[in-house]
Structures are given as C-alpha cells and as structure tokens.
Amino acid sequence: MILLVDAGNTRIKWRVVAAGAPLVAVAEGALAHDEVDMLAAVRDRHPQLQRAFGCNVAGADIAARIAAACAGLHLQWLTPTAGCAGVRNLYEHPAQLGADRWAALIGARALHPHACLVVTAGTATTVDLLSAAGEFLGGLILPGVSLMQQALARGTAQLPLADGRFALQPRCTVDAIHSGCLQAQAGAVERMFRQLADQPQALCLLGGGAADSFADLLRIPLRRVDNLVLTGLGAVAGLPPAD
The missing domain is CATH 3.30.420.40 (ATPase, nucleotide binding domain)
Structure with missing residues (x-):
C-alpha cells in the first residue's frame, strides 16, 4: 500500500491506495498545515503501508514534518521532469514547473486522454x-x-x-x-x-x-x-x- 500526499499552500490532502492496475483508493482526507502530524495516525491505521509518495509546494518545514509523520515508510517526492506517464513537459526549464501542476497534468492525462x-x-x-x-x-x-x-x-x-x-x-x-x-x-x-x-x-x-x-x-x-x-x-x- 502507498500513502499519497499533496502538500498545498492551504491544506494537505492524502490518499491511501492499494496495489492494482489502476491503484485502488482505500481512504483519503485533508488536513490543515497545523494538523500535519496527524498523518502519523493515518500511517498507523494502515499497517500495510510500505511507502509514501507526494508533492510539496508548502515549504521545507512542512516537508520535514511530513517526513517525520511518515517515519518507517519509504518517502519519495515527485520531481518535474521532461516527461512522465504519457505527459511531455514543454516548460522552458522542466524542473522549474511546480510539482503540484505537474502531478495535476499527469492526473488529467490519466482521466481524459x-x-x-x-x-x-x-x-x-x-x-x-x-x-x-x-x-x-x-x-x-x-x-x-x-x-x-x-x-x-x-x-x-x-x-x-x-x-x-x-x-x-x-x-x-x-x-x-x-x-x-x-x-x-x-x-x-x-x-x-x-x-x-x-x-x-x-x-x-x-x-x-x-x-x-x-x-x-x-x-x-x-x-x-x-x-x-x-x-x-x-x-x-x-x-x-x-x-
């Protein structure tokens, strides 16, 4: 199982997904920035979680708190690249595209090709x-x-x-x-x-x-x-x- 985390400017949204093709949503929710530590409770409620994957536009402090709440899980952050999951990034400098925008584009492609x-x-x-x-x-x-x-x-x-x-x-x-x-x-x-x-x-x-x-x-x-x-x-x- 994977914990997906979207750390935005106002809220932190999360989703637990189980392996499959496509991945199957098991639970999801949203937290205010001052509630980010509650992700630890999400982790504890789902002992089958093995890793966490997220994107963060909320800053280094929020990223560190998410990492602490996900202790014990292999945590990775999405980095914008020149291409991924059927989407080609034509930004002048692909790595400068916001990770949240990149993830949303990939999500859009998955829903509407x-x-x-x-x-x-x-x-x-x-x-x-x-x-x-x-x-x-x-x-x-x-x-x-x-x-x-x-x-x-x-x-x-x-x-x-x-x-x-x-x-x-x-x-x-x-x-x-x-x-x-x-x-x-x-x-x-x-x-x-x-x-x-x-x-x-x-x-x-x-x-x-x-x-x-x-x-x-x-x-x-x-x-x-x-x-x-x-x-x-x-x-x-x-x-x-x-x-």
Whole structure:
C-alpha cells in the first residue's frame, strides 16, 4: 500500500491506495498545515503501508514534518521532469514547473486522454494547456478568488474585505469586488480554452477549493474533478520501476 500526499499552500490532502492496475483508493482526507502530524495516525491505521509518495509546494518545514509523520515508510517526492506517464513537459526549464501542476497534468492525462485545460482553483489558480498528444503547452498562474479580494482590501483605502454576492450588473461595492474577482477567474479560463476549443473532445477539468465559486459562469465543456494532484501521484506511483 502507498500513502499519497499533496502538500498545498492551504491544506494537505492524502490518499491511501492499494496495489492494482489502476491503484485502488482505500481512504483519503485533508488536513490543515497545523494538523500535519496527524498523518502519523493515518500511517498507523494502515499497517500495510510500505511507502509514501507526494508533492510539496508548502515549504521545507512542512516537508520535514511530513517526513517525520511518515517515519518507517519509504518517502519519495515527485520531481518535474521532461516527461512522465504519457505527459511531455514543454516548460522552458522542466524542473522549474511546480510539482503540484505537474502531478495535476499527469492526473488529467490519466482521466481524459484528449486535449484538455487543467484548472486548479485554490490559493492561486493555475490554468494549464494539455494537448491531445499529451504535451503540456504552457499555462497561467493568477491569484485565487480570495487573494484577489484581499489584494484589493490591502492595496486601496476605500475597498473593503467583505462578503459580496455575484451579480451580472453589480450595484454595490462588495458585490462589485466579488463579481469582478469571479469574472476574472472565469475569463482567464475561457480565454485559455479557446486555444483547444476546436480539438475533438476538448474539455476543461476544473478542481480546487474555489472551483465551485465560478464554475457556473463558464460556458465551455467542463468536468468538475477534485484531487487531480493525488490522481497524478497515483499514476506515477503505479509505474513499473525504471531499469
């Protein structure tokens, strides 16, 4: 059995999988950063675990705490490369691609072997193009919905950080802020999808904690998929050992 770990900017998501083709999910969950030590309890509940495989964009301290919680397991971290699991990385410097984006692209390829736009809406929103041939063509990183709202509150004297409602024609400030941030997310996604729209079975795979806030605004072929990073980690973990 393998423990998959996605250490993101806000939360740490995990999944226990059993050997098989494909790997079979046994259990999964999510932890706040200050709860990372609870991964030890996950390890203890599944004594058949032999190794852990993860990706980390949360920093060295979180990586060290995950390693401590996984004591006794063979722990490996995903490193972006020029190619893996049917995906070719066309980043100018492949190793500089975020490990979470790389895992999500691999997960997307495993779920939808056609052209797709891979969108993860969390603390940041990433919008990545994946060709029908499995080539990562490039993508965007923009502030997530909450970060956009916080930036307006921090950077201006009169725009508040307050809950608003979405409206097509906002008529109060808090609604204008909230609606503007959602429209910005949806607009970025739809503009990027235009590059794939004429390809057979092209699809947007949308996940992340903020995805539902603007999913209904999108007018493109769409599939809501959570935990693409874990799916990608599982695809890599299930590959046969390299010679």
